[in-house]
Amino acid sequence: MRVEAKWWKKTEDGKVECYLCPVSCKLKDGGVGSCGVRANIGGKLYTFTYGSLIxxxxxxxxxxxxxxxxxxxxxxxxxxxxxxxxxxxxxxxxxxxxxxxxxxxxxxxxxxxxxxxxxxxxxxxxxxxxxxxxxxxxxxxxxxxxxxxxxxxxxxxxxxxxxxxxxxxxxxxxxxxxxxxxxxxxxxxxxxxxxxxxxxxxxxxxxxxxxxxxxxxxxxxxxxxxxxxxxxxxxxxxxxxxxxxxxxxxxxxxxxxxxxxxxxxxxxxxxxxxxxxxxxxxxxxxxxxxxxxxxxxxxxxxxxxxxxxxxxxxxxxxxxxxxxxxxxxNKCGYEIKGVWEKNPAPSGV
Known part of the structure; x- marks a missing residue:
């Protein structure tokens, strides 16, 4: 489903810049990002995969x-x-x-x-x-x-x-x-x-x-x-x-x-x-x-x-x-770092 993306801004030359990731795609109207699923439609950045479970x-x-x-x-x-x-x-x-x-x-x-x-x-x-x-x-x-x-x-x-x-x-x-x-x-x-x-x-x-x-x-x-x-x-x-x-x-x-x-x-x-x-x-x-x-x-x-x-x-x-x-x-008592129970915070962090 197409929805407006969350992390983008307009550029001075009229494009939109996606800042979700370091690729930082700058797209003119109709342009598609490097990811293939985000595009500039009418001056706004949209993601086309919201809820599109594959x-x-x-x-x-x-x-x-x-x-x-x-x-x-x-x-x-x-x-x-x-x-x-x-x-x-x-x-x-x-x-x-x-x-x-x-x-x-x-x-x-x-x-x-x-x-x-x-x-x-x-x-x-x-x-x-x-x-x-x-x-x-x-x-x-x-x-x-x-x-x-x-x-x-x-x-x-x-x-x-x-x-x-x-x-x-x-x-x-x-x-x-x-x-x-x-x-x-x-x-x-x-x-x-x-x-x-x-x-x-x-x-x-x-x-x-x-x-x-x-x-x-x-x-x-x-x-x-x-x-x-x-x-x-x-x-x-x-x-x-x-x-x-x-x-x-x-x-x-x-x-x-x-x-x-x-x-x-x-x-x-x-x-x-x-x-x-x-x-x-x-x-x-x-x-x-x-x-x-x-x-x-x-x-x-x-x-x-x-x-x-x-x-x-x-x-x-x-x-x-x-x-x-x-x-x-259980043999020597050494602490094994990890999350072993559902609620406590990670040990050792």
Whole structure:
């Protein structure tokens, strides 16, 4: 459904400027933003995806991935089309990459509308404890996410934003008031790699991560190990940045790349490169490093940093074992940082 966008202003030359994200599109009348779903109509900026639900599913929270945020609970995950990044290997490109002008001719955008209250109603009906905004990047459906999140809060549900973090400070500050946890992609630690692979930039992502962490929200980071674009040097810099700028206990997920979309020329990540990245993270002192998208590996579980005890055993997205007592290792008593109960604030923040 088309509604007036929230974060825009008029420019001196008669265009409109969107300041939702760092792309900062300046659009003449009829112009469509880089995201494909925001356009200047008669001198106002409109989003065409308010409530235009294109995907909805009930997932284990581990799929986000969030491993230390109310483990094992069910989260209703929703998405609308569009994205403000254009990753070459996007696995959801069919819904994230909207061709310019598509919103003007596809009836889906005018005729599809799911009201925020219905999302909350369905989450409660199916026993979910949270709503996740994911699949495409929720930055691009920020107005809708914000309205759903407000109603979710009122109903006692948690809100989870799964994002690449490419968003401007002002909208982030407003959205963050209603968020409880974030799963954020830190794709590279090199601006050139960000621009070439995703048409994004590094610094805004780092600022997003630091801001939400400083606000005491639970944060877990994911890095897709993309051959050619992500170097060993970058991997080490990411690990060091997490430990120095955030905390050694912030969970870091390393995910195996498979060729998709416009990156079919790249090979899947060699398994040895994933293990090397894992070891780099542990060597610089990160407490919780995980390897994903590699079925049956030994790095999916949470181990106590002090004694090595398996405090949360996992196979894929499913929990097999829990050895925590009041947020501590039941063997040695070491505090395992995370959100283990529904109401208390994140431990260690």
């Amino acid at each position: 995907s909805a599913a009930i997932d284990p929270v581990e799929k986000k991935p969030l491993f230390h945020f109310l483990p094992g609970h069910r989260t209703l995950t929703i998405a609308t089309p569009g994205c403000n990044l254009h990753c070459k290997g996007c696995q959801n490109w069919e819904i994230s990459q909207v061709p310019k002008g598509e919103v003007f001719k596809n009836r889906f955008y005018d005729e599809t509308f799911v009201p925020p209250e219905l999302i909350v109603e369905k989450a409660l009906e199916h026993g979910c404890e949270s709503i996740s905004y994911s699949y495409s990047d929720p930055t691009i459906f920020a107005e809708y996410m914000l309205d759903v999140a407000k109603k979710a809060k009122e109903a006692g549900l948690k809100n989870i934003m799964v994002t690449a973090g490419f968003i401007n400070p002002e909208p982030l500050e407003e959205i963050d008031k209603y968020m409880d946890a974030y799963s954020i992609d830190l794709k590279f630690f090199d601006d050139k790699a960000y621009r070439e692979y995703s048409k994004g930039r590094l610094q805004p992502v780092l600022e997003t991560i630091k801001y939400v962490f400083s606000k005491g929200k639970w944060v877990e980071l994911t890095t897709l190990i993309v051959p050619k674009y992500l170097t060993e040097e970058q991997i080490k810099k990411i690990a060091e940045w997490i430990g120095n700028e955030l905390a050694p206990w912030v969970p870091w997920h390393l995910s195996r790349f498979f060729p998709h979309y416009k990156a079919t020329d790249l090979p899947p990540t060699p398994v040895e490169e994933l293990i090397k990245a894992y070891n780099i993270g542990k060597e610089v002192g990160l407490e919780y490093v995980f390897v994903g998208n590699l079925p049956g590996n030994n790095y999916e579980s949470t181990y106590c940093p002090k004694c090595g005890n398996t405090v949360i055993g996992r196979t894929g997205y499913f929990i097999t074992d829990v050895n925590l007592k009041e947020g501590k290792c």
